Amino acid sequence: MIRRLSPLLLAVALPACSMAPTYVRPAAPVPPSWPTGDAYLRQSETTLPTVTYRDIFRDARLQRLIDSALANNRDLRIAVANIEAARAQYRIQRADLLPQVNANVGYSYRDGGTGGTTILPGSGTGTGTGTGGTGTGGTTVVTGGGRSTFQAQLGVTAFEIDLFGRVRSLTQAAQARYFAQEAAARATRLTLVGDIATAWLNYAADQSLFDVAQQTAQNARDNVRLTDARRRGGIAPRTDLRQAEQVLATAEADLAQQRTALAQDVNALQLLVGAPVDPALLPRGIEEAAATVGELPAGLDSGVLLRRPDVVQAEYTLRAANAQIGAARAALFPRISLTGLLGFASNALSSLFTGGAFNYSVAPSASYPIFAGGAARANVALSQAQRDAALAGYEGTIQTAFREVADALARRGTIADQLAANQRFYRAAQDTATLNTARYRGGIDTFLSALDAQRQLYSARRTLVSTQLARATNLVTLYRVLGGDSLLDASADGPVLRDVATPGAASPQQSQQP
Numbered sequence: 001m002i003r004r005l006s007p008l009l010l011a012v013a014l015p016a017c018s019m020a021p022t023y024v025r026p027a028a029p030v031p032p033s034w035p036t037g038d039a040y041l042r043q044s045e046t047t048l049p050t051v052t053y054r055d056i057f058r059d060a061r062l063q064r065l066i067d068s069a070l071a072n073n074r075d076l077r078i079a080v081a082n083i084e085a086a087r088a089q090y091r092i093q094r095a096d097l098l099p100q101v102n103a104n105v106g107y108s109y110r111d112g113g114t115g116g117t118t119i120l121p122g123s124g125t126g127t128g129t130g131t132g133g134t135g136t137g138g139t140t141v142v143t144g145g146g147r148s149t150f151q152a153q154l155g156v157t158a159f160e161i162d163l164f165g166r167v168r169s170l171t172q173a174a175q176a177r178y179f180a181q182e183a184a185a186r187a188t189r190l191t192l193v194g195d196i197a198t199a200w201l202n203y204a205a206d207q208s209l210f211d212v213a214q215q216t217a218q219n220a221r222d223n224v225r226l227t228d229a230r231r232r233g234g235i236a237p238r239t240d241l242r243q244a245e246q247v248l249a250t251a252e253a254d255l256a257q258q259r260t261a262l263a264q265d266v267n268a269l270q271l272l273v274g275a276p277v278d279p280a281l282l283p284r285g286i287e288e289a290a291a292t293v294g295e296l297p298a299g300l301d302s303g304v305l306l307r308r309p310d311v312v313q314a315e316y317t318l319r320a321a322n323a324q325i326g327a328a329r330a331a332l333f334p335r336i337s338l339t340g341l342l343g344f345a346s347n348a349l350s351s352l353f354t355g356g357a358f359n360y361s362v363a364p365s366a367s368y369p370i371f372a373g374g375a376a377r378a379n380v381a382l383s384q385a386q387r388d389a390a391l392a393g394y395e396g397t398i399q400t401a402f403r404e405v406a407d408a409l410a411r412r413g414t415i416a417d418q419l420a421a422n423q424r425f426y427r428a429a430q431d432t433a434t435l436n437t438a439r440y441r442g443g444i445d446t447f448l449s450a451l452d453a454q455r456q457l458y459s460a461r462r463t464l465v466s467t468q469l470a471r472a473t474n475l476v477t478l479y480r481v482l483g484g485d486s487l488l489d490a491s492a493d494g495p496v497l498r499d500v501a502t503p504g505a506a507s508p509q510q511s512q513q514p
Contacts, residue, residue: 026318026391051296052487053193056479059292061281062200065273069196072274076192079185086181093174096160096167106151169326176323180316187309189488194480196272197293198473203265203282204289205469210258211285212461217255219454220248227447240447247454286465290472296479305401308483314390314397321383321390328376328383404481408474415471422460422467429453429460 054063070076160167223244230236269277283289305311436453439445479485 026395051479052485053197053479054487056294056296056475057193057197057292058294059283059289061283062197062292065200065269065277065281066193066196068275069192069273070189073192073272074274075188076185079188083178083181083185086178090171090174090178094171097171104151108149108151110149164329166327169323173320173323173327176316176320180313180320183309183313183316186488187313187483190309190480190483190485192272193485193488194476196269197476197479199265199268199272200283201286201289201293201469201472201476203262203269204284205286205465206258206261206265207283208285208287208465208468209462210255210262212458212465213251213254213258216454216458217248217251220244220251223454224248226441235443236447243447243451247451251458286468286472290468293472293475295475296482305398305405305483308401308481310483311394311397311401314394318387318390318394321387324383325380325387328380401481401483405478408477408481411470411474412478415467415474419467419471422464426457426460426464429457433457 053066057063057066224241227236227241227244231238231241266277266282433450433453433456436445436450440447440450
């Protein structure tokens with residue numbers, strides 16, 4: 001039996017020759033190092049740092065919000081579902097590498113008559129006993145009865161012998177698309193963490209602006225009462241009162257606007273987290289929140305971009321397009337299919353597996369289109385064009401990532417000077433407002449000078465809050481554009497999924513040799 005099945009087993013085990021082009025990772029179309037100059041921070045180029053969001057976002061309240069979002073965010077659930085769909089699609093395609101075996105077991109019964117006797121004429125008079133007696137002039141009695149038949153079959157239906165690697169190339173393309181989907185999910189997680197940190201910092205800044213507006217409104221009320229008393233005493237004109245009322249109205253309008261902003265910030269956080277936000281997890285001001293955002297470690301070169309999830313996704317998309325070329329090329333050659341059937345049949349269950357009951361059949365076939373209007377070659381050209389588009393997309397993704405990191409580094413190199421200048425401006429405006437207010441109350445200076453100083457102080461405080469927010473969000477941006485969170489990445493080069501590896505195929509990081 002084994003000897004008879006050996007041609008079938010040999011056909012199944014035949015190795016396929018892949019016609020996909022040998023994959024070589026394209027060189028990154030960006031400089032090997034970041035720009036340097038007045039607007040940039042000088043950084044050593046040693047090893048790539050490994051960070052986590054816990055290293056950058058050190059406030060325990062923000063970490064709790066991020067952990068909750070990673071468990072509850074609906075966009076992440078969609079991404080996980082997409083991964084499962086891609087995984088299932090890959091398994092479906094991978095199943096074509098192996099023959100499909102169907103089993104069939106049957107039983108049939110045929111009634112042979114009513115069970116009576118039949119007398120057959122003989123040529124003699126037999127004297128023996130039993131139904132097997134012979135002689136001349138005797139009769140033979142045949143007793144009627146039923147007949148049972150048992151069958152067992154194993155069939156291989158239209159299994160394609162993948163001599164030219166068409167099925168294997170399609171499987172490798174499906175695997176690459178699966179890995180690309182997993183990288184897209186990691187990009188979603190990375191973006192989510194950055195969005196939560198940004199929203200949390202925005203709430204902190206709006207809380208600080210609310211406090212500024214509240215303090216300004218309270219000072220304006222005191223000025224209105226003082227100016228009104230001076231007007232009634234004949235010391236101050238009515239114009240001073242109206243100008244003080246303008247400052248009060250502006251502060252009260254800003255106060256209402258900041259109440260709205262705080263409520264909207266909470267709504268944004270709840271949407272990102274996917275659950276209600278505990279007020280105890282919210283910051284009390286940008287000064288407090290910005291101090292908890294850490295710096296990225298030194299040691300960056302542009303090679304760090306290759307681990308960004310969107311870049312990994314683009315590369316696996318390129319790998320899938322490269323494998324599609326192999327499938328299209330293999331379609332130019334004949335397809336050889338094999339159908340096999342192994343069967344047992346007997347009239348009695350006890351003799352089902354005897355040697356005479358066994359039968360088998362093998363029906364190989366080959367098909368090749370004689371004329372298809374050039375569709376097969378056009379399919380090769382299509383797959384090559386799609387590969388070229390994927391290559392351009394991969395290089396464009398790297399260039400975009402390089403620009404985003406360079407922009408963030410340029411901002412990082414100047415934000416400290418801007419923040420220091422705004423702090424000096426705020427201290428000077430605060431001192432000027434204090435002196436001018438004292439001079440006005442002492443009758444030395446006009447109310448217009450005190451009013452201008454208060455407006456400058458209000459503007460300086462708001463500008464300082466905005467700059468503090470810009471510095472903190474710049475660190476968030478650097479974390480996001482570098483894309484190197486080891487808690488969110490499956491690996492530095494892409495997902496490692498050994499349990500779903502193609503049988504006998506190389507890993508996604510290896511080249512495909514024809």
